[in-house]
Amino acid sequence: xSQKPFVSAQEVAERAGVSRSAVSRTFTPGASVSPExxxxxxxxxxxxxxxxxHLARGLMLSESGIVCLIVSDMGTPYRSSLIRAxxxxxxxxxxxxxxINTDRSDGSVDLAxxxxxxxxxxxxxxxxxxPDKSITQxxxxxxxxxxxxxxxxxxxxxxxxxxxxxxxxxxxxxxFLRAGCRRLAFAxxxxxxxxxxxxxxxxxxxxxxxxxxxxxERYGPTGYESGRVLAQRLLTQSERPxxxxxxxxxxxxxxxxxxxxxxxxxxxxxxxxxGFDDIEQAAWSSYELTTFAQPVEAIAREAVTWLGKxxxxxPAERIHSVRLNADLVWRSSIRGG
Amino acid sequence: xSQKPFVSAQEVAERAGVSRSAVSRTFTPGASVSPExxxxxxxxxxxxxxxxxHLARGLMLSESGIVCLIVSDMGTPYRSSLIRAxxxxxxxxxxxxxxINTDRSDGSVDLAxxxxxxxxxxxxxxxxxxPDKSITQxxxxxxxxxxxxxxxxxxxxxxxxxxxxxxxxxxxxxxFLRAGCRRLAFAxxxxxxxxxxxxxxxxxxxxxxxxxxxxxERYGPTGYESGRVLAQRLLTQSERPxxxxxxxxxxxxxxxxxxxxxxxxxxxxxxxxxGFDDIEQAAWSSYELTTFAQPVEAIAREAVTWLGKxxxxxPAERIHSVRLNADLVWRSSIRGG
DNA sequence: GGCACTGTTGCAAGCGCGTGCAAATGCTGC
DNA sequence: GCAGCATTTGCACGCGCTTGCAACAGTGCC
Numbered sequence: 001x002s003q004k005p006f007v008s009a010q011e012v013a014e015r016a017g018v019s020r021s022a023v024s025r026t027f028t029p030g031a032s033v034s035p036e037x038x039x040x041x042x043x044x045x046x047x048x049x050x051x052x053x054h055l056a057r058g059l060m061l062s063e064s065g066i067v068c069l070i071v072s073d074m075g076t077p078y079r080s081s082l083i084r085a086x087x088x089x090x091x092x093x094x095x096x097x098x099x100i101n102t103d104r105s106d107g108s109v110d111l112a113x114x115x116x117x118x119x120x121x122x123x124x125x126x127x128x129x130x131p132d133k134s135i136t137q138x139x140x141x142x143x144x145x146x147x148x149x150x151x152x153x154x155x156x157x158x159x160x161x162x163x164x165x166x167x168x169x170x171x172x173x174x175x176f177l178r179a180g181c182r183r184l185a186f187a188x189x190x191x192x193x194x195x196x197x198x199x200x201x202x203x204x205x206x207x208x209x210x211x212x213x214x215x216x217e218r219y220g221p222t223g224y225e226s227g228r229v230l231a232q233r234l235l236t237q238s239e240r241p242x243x244x245x246x247x248x249x250x251x252x253x254x255x256x257x258x259x260x261x262x263x264x265x266x267x268x269x270x271x272x273x274x275g276f277d278d279i280e281q282a283a284w285s286s287y288e289l290t291t292f293a294q295p296v297e298a299i300a301r302e303a304v305t306w307l308g309k310x311x312x313x314x315p316a317e318r319i320h321s322v323r324l325n326a327d328l329v330w331r332s333s334i335r336g337g
Numbered sequence: 338x339s340q341k342p343f344v345s346a347q348e349v350a351e352r353a354g355v356s357r358s359a360v361s362r363t364f365t366p367g368a369s370v371s372p373e374x375x376x377x378x379x380x381x382x383x384x385x386x387x388x389x390x391h392l393a394r395g396l397m398l399s400e401s402g403i404v405c406l407i408v409s410d411m412g413t414p415y416r417s418s419l420i421r422a423x424x425x426x427x428x429x430x431x432x433x434x435x436x437i438n439t440d441r442s443d444g445s446v447d448l449a450x451x452x453x454x455x456x457x458x459x460x461x462x463x464x465x466x467x468p469d470k471s472i473t474q475x476x477x478x479x480x481x482x483x484x485x486x487x488x489x490x491x492x493x494x495x496x497x498x499x500x501x502x503x504x505x506x507x508x509x510x511x512x513f514l515r516a517g518c519r520r521l522a523f524a525x526x527x528x529x530x531x532x533x534x535x536x537x538x539x540x541x542x543x544x545x546x547x548x549x550x551x552x553x554e555r556y557g558p559t560g561y562e563s564g565r566v567l568a569q570r571l572l573t574q575s576e577r578p579x580x581x582x583x584x585x586x587x588x589x590x591x592x593x594x595x596x597x598x599x600x601x602x603x604x605x606x607x608x609x610x611x612g613f614d615d616i617e618q619a620a621w622s623s624y625e626l627t628t629f630a631q632p633v634e635a636i637a638r639e640a641v642t643w644l645g646k647x648x649x650x651x652p653a654e655r656i657h658s659v660r661l662n663a664d665l666v667w668r669s670s671i672r673g674g
Numbered sequence: 675g676g677c678a679c680t681g682t683t684g685c686a687a688g689c690g691c692g693t694g695c696a697a698a699t700g701c702t703g704c
Numbered sequence: 705g706c707a708g709c710a711t712t713t714g715c716a717c718g719c720g721c722t723t724g725c726a727a728c729a730g731t732g733c734c
Contacts, residue, residue, distance in 0.1 A: 005399060005480025006457065008690055019714045024692055031693090034712060049475050054455045055392045055401060056690040059719050062343070064392060066456075069436070074424075075617070080417035087411075087438045096452060099406070099436045101424045115433060118391045119403075120343065138386050142343050224621060257622040280412070284561060285594040286623040345720055356684045361722060368723090371682060393720035396689050 016044035068116035072128035077279035085300035152194035160321045166202025173206040179335040181243035185215040187230040188247040189222040227254020249275035272334040292326035353381035405453035409465035414616035422637035489531030497658040503539025510543040516672040518580035522552040524567040525584040526559040564591020586612035609671040627671045629663035
């Protein structure tokens with residue numbers, strides 16, 4: 001690398017024949033600079049290819065503009081669409097996203113948060129496993145703000161964005177009923193995250209309320225393959241279910257594929273299926289899956305606007321939690337509608 | 338926010354009863370510190386919750402450890418899997434990824450690169466539209482390294498990772514032929530990126546070499562919906578093709594769905610279909626799509642190891658381009674195999 | 675004891691920036 | 705011409721860190 005890779009404000013100042021402070025002020029909104037000085041600075045800056053060093057600026061302001069996204073399974077349709085929405089909104093708000101992958105081990109969320117602290121990220125948004133309580137405390141103590149999406153953690157301090165999973169699951173029971181279904185089943189993964197469990201419990205509770213039992217099966221990670229295995233298990237039972245709520249669209253896709261191609265079951269003729277997330281594939285005509293839409297854009301907006309608020313106001317008064325609802329998207333994997 | 342959100346090396350030094358330099362050296366690999374001092378520093382650091390400020394370190398070393406990922410369509414299966422692989426490899430190499438979304442306008446890649454410069458990113462990896470030549474020059478002048486993935490740009494300076502799109506497409510002609518297909522078609526988007534065009538031209542050329550004509554249709558962006566429209570166009574022609582190469586798996590999925598559900602065409606019975614990318618959905622049993630696998634991990638490895646190399650050696654000798662090949666993954670959307 | 679040598683440590687400079695403070699400038703009104 | 709004021713500019717400091725340099729302590733050997 002060459003000696004002077006980046007051009008500094010000093011050099012711009014010299015070329016423009018002003019002081020370095022003038023340069024700094026030119027690029028600081030709201031600072032007092034005469035039009036003439038500004039013109040000369042901008043000209044010199046363009047000529048030299050100058051760009052404010054955000055590292056140094058972050059050092060001064062103790063506000064880096066960096067927000068950490070801590071994510072697992074980011075190849076997954078739902079996750080990637082959420083990442084997309086959040087980064088876009090962050091950019092619109094003048095911030096920038098750092099991406100940390102936590103697929104490896106379980107302590108990797110903690111490692112990721114440490115990394116976030118090292119880069120003095122203003123905040124971290126967590127879309128994956130739950131961080132240790134000690135770590136979140138460390139973050140908060142370091143002045144870093146925390147957003148938990150669908151983590152449903154009851155810790156104090158972080159801002160939590162959740163869905164009304166249970167309520168949504170409850171509404172689905174009614175829908176199945178209207179379609180004439182009686183033998184309900186729930187296909188879940190073994191991940192056991194709060195949102196998945198809320199869907200399961202909400203579904204069971206609503207069914208019980210009208211006197212119906214739910215067959216629950218859990219298997220593997222939250223993905224397509226698990227859906228196939230779950231179909232294997234649920235569709236070979238003596239009394240085969242006529243309605244299955246899959247905890248996730250990916251599971252639902254696997255389930256439907258196995259049901260149709262392996263067991264030759266007609267959907268929705270002999271079996272109604274619903275999912276959760278409304279991933280792009282749910283709308284594909286091989287699935288036409290009735291599902292609950294994750295309000296991805298709303299989640300992202302909620303997170304970013306909260307970050308935009310100044311944290312200096314009364315902490316007791318600050319909102320620490322928001323619950324959004326997931327709308328049911330009707331497609332033909334359930335009869336009627 | 339409180340007065341002193343972050344704890345500095347100064348405070349650790351005071352608590353440990355050593356100088357600030359000792360603290361710094363403790364966290365600098367290869368520096369000379371006695372075991373006793375190190376122990377006391379680490380102890381004090383843990384007690385106070387100290388973390389090296391990478392912003393300040395980046396300022397000193399003029400090496401931030403930040404790598405910018407500049408991406409469009411990141412909700413897309415192929416893109417998100419690539420993002421996943423790259424961020425993971427970057428982390429393994431001790432670097433960190435910044436994510437910039439360029440879905441909005443066309444000049445947004447330039448804006449993104451400017452942002453990368455502001456944060457003194459060591460490098461930028463571009464997975465979306467092509468940046469202006471003036472901007473890439475700006476990056477290089479600023480000592481920033483550039484990786485272009487599947488951009489096939491012929492600029493000097495950036496490191497370019499490409500696939501042998503044309504060669505792969507050529508091999509596919511043979512495969513179609515062996516399946517007894519004669520009326521070949523190519524379904525492309527209107528995006529016109531170098532890799533898409535290379536697939537198209539490679540396919541046409543290989544077909545021509547054995548005396549076959551290819552019907553080419555182009556429509557819209559590179560996605561599922563375009564596949565449906567392309568099916569509409571290609572399957573209503575007087576002489577319906579019996580083999581279609583879709584420029585992308587997403588297009589292929591849309592194409593297959595339309596072919597089966599709208600035109601009741603049997604695949605692979607009456608029509609053979611192939612795609613490109615090997616996204617997860619290609620393996621789903623509703624598609625079983627024969628396709629070319631993007632060597633995602635290899636691409637990521639290639640990019641990250643190049644970044645790891647010291648750029649200070651002879652620039653004339655440095656490798657600036659790599660071409661990987663895409664293996665054909667056989668599934669049942671083509672007869673035989 | 676004196677010497678050369680190795681291994682540690684503290685000092686201080688500087689990375690590029692924002693900003694409080696005081697000096698300088700320009701302008702108005704008497 | 706001068707006081708009074710608003711606006712602009714430069715100086716200098718500090719954000720948290722790394723590192724060259726010099727001082728220092730410890731060791732083995734003559």
